[in-house]
Amino acid sequence: QKEVEQDPGPLSxxxxxxxxxxxxxxxxxxxxxxWYRQYSRKGPELLMYTYSSGxxxxxxxxxxxxxxxxxxxxxxxxxxxxxxxxxxxATPRSxxxxxxxxxxxxxxxxx
Amino acid sequence: DTGVSQNPRxxxxxxxxxxxxxxxxxxxxNRLYWxxxxxxxxxxxxxxxxxxxQLEKSRLLSDRFSAERPKGSFSTLEIxxxxxxxxxxxxxxxxxxxxxxxxxxxxxxTRLTVL
Numbered sequence: 001q002k003e004v005e006q007d008p009g010p011l012s013x014x015x016x017x018x019x020x021x022x023x024x025x026x027x028x029x030x031x032x033x034x035w036y037r038q039y040s041r042k043g044p045e046l047l048m049y050t051y052s053s054g055x056x057x058x059x060x061x062x063x064x065x066x067x068x069x070x071x072x073x074x075x076x077x078x079x080x081x082x083x084x085x086x087x088x089x090a091t092p093r094s095x096x097x098x099x100x101x102x103x104x105x106x107x108x109x110x111x
Numbered sequence: 112d113t114g115v116s117q118n119p120r121x122x123x124x125x126x127x128x129x130x131x132x133x134x135x136x137x138x139x140x141n142r143l144y145w146x147x148x149x150x151x152x153x154x155x156x157x158x159x160x161x162x163x164x165q166l167e168k169s170r171l172l173s174d175r176f177s178a179e180r181p182k183g184s185f186s187t188l189e190i191x192x193x194x195x196x197x198x199x200x201x202x203x204x205x206x207x208x209x210x211x212x213x214x215x216x217x218x219x220x221t222r223l224t225v226l
Contacts, residue, residue: 008151036217043115043202043217044154088153096167097142097206097213101153 001026006089006102015111019076023089023102026070033065035074036088038104044088048074079109113137115218117203123224124193131189132221136205143186144215145178146202147171154202154217160186161208193225 006023013019021035032051036044048063050056050072056063064073076083086104093100116135124130136143141162146154157176158168162183172178175193180186190197200220206213 004153006153034214041200041220041222043117043219046214046216049214090153092213097159098144098156098167098169099146099154099215101155103151103153 002102003027003093004089004091004100004102006105008103008105010106010108012108012110013079015079015081015109017079017109019079019083019107019109021074021076021087021089021105021107023072024070025072025091027094028067028070029094030091031094032092033063033072034090034099035061035063036090036101037083038086038088040085047087079107081109081111084108115203115205115216117201117218117221119221120219121222121224123226125226126195127192129189129191130193130223131187132201132203132223133185133187134203134205134218135185136203137216140205140207140216141183142206142208142213143180144204144206145186145188146204146217148200148202148220149198157188190223193223195225198223198225 034049035047038044050063060077062075088104089102090099144159145157148154160180175191202220204215204217206215
């Protein structure tokens with residue numbers, strides 16, 4: 001079992017839809033969670049990070065952590081074609097600075 | 112541009128050749144990381160430096176791979192005797208050291224193709 005699991009998609013939605021992207025993790029010691037956006041053939045760009053359970057909002061993006069279920073989510077409201085990218089969840093391995101990434105979910109927002 | 116920069120952006124080489132990539136981190140960041148990403152996968156950690164000290168290496172980093180950060184600024188990643196399985200995107204990231212959480216900023220990557 002991978003330590004961070006993510007559905008690879010692809011996920012296609014119409015413009016304006018609410019998008020839900022999800023990851024599960026196996027180690028309850030993980031504390032911080034990051035969401036990165038990666039456009040094709042580019043490096044990952046940090047969107048949001050969260051620590052502890054609950055929601056964190058930034059513009060059209062909301063990150064949610066449920067530590068009891070070991071489940072993290074990223075919601076995108078009013079999705080735009082420019083949101084079409086691969087979304088990666090990541091967490092630092094406890095006691096180290098190395099990130100463990102999910103496989104990424106490829107999102108396509110149709111105009 | 113004050114972000115992480117990587118050179119070259121693309122490298123095509125023949126099997127058995129040596130290649131070297133360079134990463135210039137964000138100037139005030141003293142941690143530097145190398146990751147490898149293959150198609151359809153998330154980045155996988157290779158190694159990281161705090162200043163010039165290499166503090167952790169993944170088992171993915173075989174003896175054909177070597178990374179340096181001689182003056183605690185830029186870093187190089189060398190792959191000797193390249194193999195087709197080395198074809199991937201090599202990503203560099205950097206972060207600060209204050210606080211228990213380190214936000215890693217990634218560069219654009221170097222895409223390696225081994226023929």
